[in-house]
Amino acid sequence: MSAILEVENLRVAYPSRQGPVEVVRGVSFALGRERLGIVGESGSGKSQTGRAILGLTAAGGRVTADRLHFDGIDLRGASPRIWRQLRGRRMSMVMQDPKFSLNPVMTIGRQIVEAGRRGGVSRRDAKARALEMLEAVQIRDPGRVFDAYPHELSGGMGQRAMIAMMLVGRPDLLIADEPTSALDVTVQLEVLGILDDLVRDRGMGLVFISHDLRLVSTFCDRVLVMYAGRVVEEIAAADLDRATHPYTRGLLNCLPRIDAEARPLPTLERDADWAR
Amino acid sequence: MSALLSVDDLSVTFGHGADAVQAVRGIAFAVAEGESFGIVGESGSGKSTVLRAICGLAPVSGGRIALDGAAIPAPRRADFYRRVQMVFQDPYASLHPRHTIDRVLSEPLAIHGFGARGARVEAALEDVGLGHGFRFRYPHQLSGGQRQRVAIARALILEPKILLLDEPTSALDASIQAEVLNLLDRLRAERGLTYVLVSHDLAVVAHMCERLAVMQNGRVVEELTRDALRGHAAEQDYTRTLLRASEGFRKDGAT
Numbered sequence: 375m376s377a378i379l380e381v382e383n384l385r386v387a388y389p390s391r392q393g394p395v396e397v398v399r400g401v402s403f404a405l406g407r408e409r410l411g412i413v414g415e416s417g418s419g420k421s422q423t424g425r426a427i428l429g430l431t432a433a434g435g436r437v438t439a440d441r442l443h444f445d446g447i448d449l450r451g452a453s454p455r456i457w458r459q460l461r462g463r464r465m466s467m468v469m470q471d472p473k474f475s476l477n478p479v480m481t482i483g484r485q486i487v488e489a490g491r492r493g494g495v496s497r498r499d500a501k502a503r504a505l506e507m508l509e510a511v512q513i514r515d516p517g518r519v520f521d522a523y524p525h526e527l528s529g530g531m532g533q534r535a536m537i538a539m540m541l542v543g544r545p546d547l548l549i550a551d552e553p554t555s556a557l558d559v560t561v562q563l564e565v566l567g568i569l570d571d572l573v574r575d576r577g578m579g580l581v582f583i584s585h586d587l588r589l590v591s592t593f594c595d596r597v598l599v600m601y602a603g604r605v606v607e608e609i610a611a612a613d614l615d616r617a618t619h620p621y622t623r624g625l626l627n628c629l630p631r632i633d634a635e636a637r638p639l640p641t642l643e644r645d646a647d648w649a650r
Numbered sequence: 651m652s653a654l655l656s657v658d659d660l661s662v663t664f665g666h667g668a669d670a671v672q673a674v675r676g677i678a679f680a681v682a683e684g685e686s687f688g689i690v691g692e693s694g695s696g697k698s699t700v701l702r703a704i705c706g707l708a709p710v711s712g713g714r715i716a717l718d719g720a721a722i723p724a725p726r727r728a729d730f731y732r733r734v735q736m737v738f739q740d741p742y743a744s745l746h747p748r749h750t751i752d753r754v755l756s757e758p759l760a761i762h763g764f765g766a767r768g769a770r771v772e773a774a775l776e777d778v779g780l781g782h783g784f785r786f787r788y789p790h791q792l793s794g795g796q797r798q799r800v801a802i803a804r805a806l807i808l809e810p811k812i813l814l815l816d817e818p819t820s821a822l823d824a825s826i827q828a829e830v831l832n833l834l835d836r837l838r839a840e841r842g843l844t845y846v847l848v849s850h851d852l853a854v855v856a857h858m859c860e861r862l863a864v865m866q867n868g869r870v871v872e873e874l875t876r877d878a879l880r881g882h883a884a885e886q887d888y889t890r891t892l893l894r895a896s897e898g899f900r901k902d903g904a905t
C-alpha cells in the first residue's frame with residue numbers, strides 16, 4: 375500500500391522554566407488509505423501529534439522530524455502558500471474541542487460553506503452541499519443548525535458540525551481527534567459509517583484518535599498505542615484484546631461494563647519504565 | 651422517597667416565535683439524597699439543558715425545580731452553588747483562558763470564604779491525578795483530558811452536596827476514567843453526595859447510577875433501573891437501539 379502520510383521521528387517540545395519539555399518523543403508511522411487508530415493515556419501526545427502534522431502546533435512549540443511527507447510533499451518548513459493549498463482542502467483535522475475551534479461569531483452554515491468553497495465549489499452548490507453534510511451527520515434540523523451560532527448547539531451537534539466542515543472539502547487525509555466523544559452511540563455509528571465510506575470508496579487516509587477502545591477495536595484497521603509521548607505498541611485493531619504492552623493490557627481491564635459489576639474499577643499501576 | 655432534587659413538568663424554550671427551539675418538553679424526575687441518577691439519550695435531546703436549567707442557566711418556560719421540596723429562588727444565590735456544583739460538558743468553554751489553574755481553583759474558595767486555600771488546591775489536583783506541575787499552567791497548555799479533570803476538581807473543591815456531571819469522563823482514557831469514577835464513588839459513600847450524571851456511555855451510567863432516564867427529542871422516553879439496564883430489559887425501541895449500538899461498530903453497516 376502506498377503511503378499518503380509518512381512520519382519519522384516526530385518530536386514536539388515546549389519551553390518551560392526547567393528547559394524544553396518534549397511532549398511528543400520520536401513518533402513514527404506511515405498511513406495508507408486506511409483507518410489508523412491512535413489510543414493512549416490522557417496527555418500522552420495524541421493531539422499534539424495530529425496538530426504537528428497539520429502545522430498547527432501552538433506558538434512556542436518546536437516541531438522536528440526526520441521525515442514528514444504528505445503525498446510526497448515535504449511538510450517540514452512548508453511555505454504559508456503550500457499550507458493554504460493543503461490545509462482544509464487536501465488534509466483536515468477535526469479538533470478535540472469542536473465548539474472552541476469553531477468561529478463563535480459566524481453561523482455554522484457559513485463556516486461549512488466557506489470550507490466547501492475552498493474546494494472551488496460555487497456558492498449555491500456549497501450551500502446545498504453544506505445542508506447535505508449536516509443531514510448526513512444526522513442533524514435533526516439541518517436548516518436551523520445552518521443558521522445557528524456555535525453556542526446554540528449541543529456538545530454533540532457542535533462535534534458533528536465540525537465533522538461536516540472538515541469533510542465538505544473532500545480531503546485525502548483526515549485526522550479526527552476524538553470525533554465522536556460527545557455523540558450518543560447510535561449517531562456515533564452513523565458518523566463512523568460516513569468515515570468508513572470515505573476510506574473505502576474515495577481512498578481517504580484516516581487517523582482516528584480516540585480513547586474508546588471498543589470503538590477503535592471494531593472500527594479501525596491498525597492501532598498505535600501512545601504513552602508519555604511515544605508509540606509503545608502497534609497492533610491490528612481486531613487483536614487489541616491480545617495486546618502485549620502492560621499499559622494496553624491494563625486499559626482494557628479498567629473499562630466499566632454494562633452487564634457486570636466491578637467496584638471499585640481496576641486501575642493501572644503505572645511503571646516508571648513505561649515512560650523511558 | 652422524599653426527593654432532595656426534583657424536576658416536575660420542566661420545559662425549556664430558546665428564542666421566540668417561529669425561531670423558538672423547544673429543547674425540553676415537560677420532563678419529570680426526582681433524586682433522593684445519596685442517590686445517583688443517570689441521563690442518557692440522543693445528542694441534542696436536551697440533557698445538558700436540563701442540568702443547566704437546574705443551575706438557573708437556561709430559559710425555563712414551564713414547570714418546577716425544587717431542592718428539599720422548595721422551589722429554588724431565581725436568580726440562584728451564592729448558597730445554592732455551595733450545595734450544587736456542575737461539571738460542564740465543554741471544559742474549554744468553562745475555564746477562563748487567561749487564568750492559571752491555580753486561580754481557577756482558588757477563586758471559588760475565596761468567594762465562599764474557605765481557608766487553607768493552597769493546600770485545598772493541591773489536594774484537589776492530586777485527587778484527579780494532576781500533579782504540582784499543572785498548578786500554574788493555563789488551560790490551553792493542557793490536553794483535553796487534563797482540562798476535563800480541572801473542571802471536575804473545580805466542582806469538587808467547594809464540597810457540594812449535589813453534583814451535576816455532564817459527560818465528566820468523555821475525554822478521558824479508560825485508566826484515568828476508572829480513577830475518576832472510583833473517586834466519585836468514594837466521595838458519594840463518604841460524604842453522602844447526590845449525583846445527576848449525563849453520559850452517552852451506557853457502561854459508565856450502569857456503573858455509577860442506580861436509576862436512569864432515557865431522553866429523546868426533549869422528552870424522557872423511559873426511566874429504568876440499573877438492574878434493568880444490566881439485564882437489557884428496556885421497554886422502548888430507542889433504548890434497545892442504544893444498547894445494541896453500545897457493542898461497537900459493525901463493518902456490515904448494521905446498527
Ligand SMILES: Nc1ncnc2c1ncn2[C@@H]1O[C@H](COP(=O)(O)OP(=O)(O)OP(=O)(O)O)[C@@H](O)[C@H]1O
Nearest residue numbers: 388397416417418419420421422791792793794795
Ligand atoms: N501549549 C502547551 N505548552 C506546554 N505543554 C503543552 C501545551 N499543549 C499541550 N501540552 C502538554 O503536552 C502533553 C500532550 O498533550 P496532548 O494534547 O497531545 O495529549 P493527548 O494525548 O491528546 O491527551 P488527551 O487524551 O487528554 O486529549 C500534555 O501533557 C499537555 O499538558
Ligand SMILES: Nc1ncnc2c1ncn2[C@@H]1O[C@H](COP(=O)(O)OP(=O)(O)OP(=O)(O)O)[C@@H](O)[C@H]1O
Nearest residue numbers: 526527528529530664673693694695696697698699
Ligand atoms: N443557547 C441556545 N440557543 C438556541 N438553542 C439552543 C441553545 N442551547 C441549546 N440549544 C438547543 O437545545 C437542544 C438541546 O441541547 P442540549 O445541549 O441540551 O442537548 P444534549 O442532549 O446535551 O446533547 P449532546 O449529547 O449533543 O450534548 C439542541 O437542539 C440545541 O440546539
Ligand SMILES: [Mg+2]
Nearest residue numbers: 421470793794
Ligand atoms: Mg487530546
Ligand SMILES: [Mg+2]
Nearest residue numbers: 528529698739
Ligand atoms: Mg450535552
